[in-house]
Amino acid sequence: MTRTTxxxxxxxxxxxxxxxxxxxxxxxxxxxxxxxxLARLRRGIGRRPGELPELWGILLDGLPQDMQSxxxxxxxxxxxxxxTALTVFALHQQGRDVQRQSAHVPGISLGTAAQRLAxxxxxxxxxxxxxxxxxxxxxxxxxxxxxLAHYLxxxxxxxxxxxxxxxxxxxxxxxxxxxxxxxxxxxxxxxxQDFYADTTENKEDADNAQTENGx
Numbered sequence: 179m180t181r182t183t184x185x186x187x188x189x190x191x192x193x194x195x196x197x198x199x200x201x202x203x204x205x206x207x208x209x210x211x212x213x214x215x216l217a218r219l220r221r222g223i224g225r226r227p228g229e230l231p232e233l234w235g236i237l238l239d240g241l242p243q244d245m246q247s248x249x250x251x252x253x254x255x256x257x258x259x260x261x262t263a264l265t266v267f268a269l270h271q272q273g274r275d276v277q278r279q280s281a282h283v284p285g286i287s288l289g290t291a292a293q294r295l296a297x298x299x300x301x302x303x304x305x306x307x308x309x310x311x312x313x314x315x316x317x318x319x320x321x322x323x324x325x326l327a328h329y330l331x332x333x334x335x336x337x338x339x340x341x342x343x344x345x346x347x348x349x350x351x352x353x354x355x356x357x358x359x360x361x362x363x364x365x366x367x368x369x370x371q372d373f374y375a376d377t378t379e380n381k382e383d384a385d386n387a388q389t390e391n392g393x
Contacts (some may be wrong), residue, residue, distance in 0.1 A: 188244075188256070189351045194351035196246065196260045199236070200267065206221065212276065221269035223331055227253040227261040236245065237261050255357040258323045263350035266327070270334045270344065281342035288317070288338050288352065289372025291337055291344045298340050306311065310336075316364050323357065 206212035206382050215236060231270060237260065238246070245256035253261070268323040270281035286294075296303070313333050320326035352368070355361040 185214055185355070185361065188258070189241070189354050191345045192245065192256050192259050192354040193351035195241070195256070197347035199260065199264060199280050200346055202358050203264075203267075204280060204282065204387050208277060214270060219265045220272065222265045222326060223269060226324070227257040229294050233261075236264065255354050258357065259350045259353035262323065262353055263346045264329055265342040265344045266349075267336050269331060270346075272338075279341075280339070281343050281348045284345050284347070286345045287369065288344065288374045289314075289369035290343055290375070292333075292369075292373045293375065294342050295340055298342065307357070308325055308332055311373070314369070318369055323353070326353070326356070350390060 190294045201213060203212065206215065218230075218232050218238065218388075222230050227237060228234065237257065241257070241260075245254060245260075247254035247257055267281055292310055292314045294308040299306040299309070313336065316329040317326060317333055320329055334344070347389070358367045
């Protein structure tokens with residue numbers, strides 16, 4: 179129980195850290211500094227945390243010591259989680275006014291975003307759910323963080339094309355947990371629960387969140 183509690187506390191700390199970095203990015207305003215920061219992050223997609231020196235400041239400046247890697251050959255789980263969330267957020271946000279249409283909206287999990295994507299696509303609902311589920315399953319069954327980031331990139335491009343947002347701080351928390359052998363199953367369960375949740379219960383809250391974001 180203690181190990182589970184400690185890990186959950188670590189995951190929540192990762193979520194808060196990611197939220198703080200997202201707020202700083204969004205708070206830069208729609209200017210050249212923000213555009214440059216997002217462009218640098220997009221170049222980091224598919225790379226390992228720390229591989230690009232131009233991203234050291236965005237990822238590592240102020241990162242708590244207990245979240246940093248103490249190995250020479252592998253980033254920490256926290257570094258992987260925050261880095262992946264930030265780089266994919268930058269892709270999702272590309273070409274959009276972050277103040278009026280932020281890709282980061284608290285409360286929308288990856289599973290909920292997938293559910294909303296299936297509902298928004300044209301065509302038969304059952305066929306759409308199956309199509310989205312195939313893409314979603316690629317993310318949820320990835321064996322490594324680099325593989326997961328690859329499939330997540332493609333999935334987020336679908337969200338972007340359909341004007342759907344995501345909670346990137348919550349995603350960072352999930353990605354942190356996903357890297358533990360006994361944590362990935364729980365993350366997949368939550369994603370599946372959200373994807374197949376009763377839409378009549380969740381639609382109003384999700385629509386309100388998107389409306390407040392300017393969608």
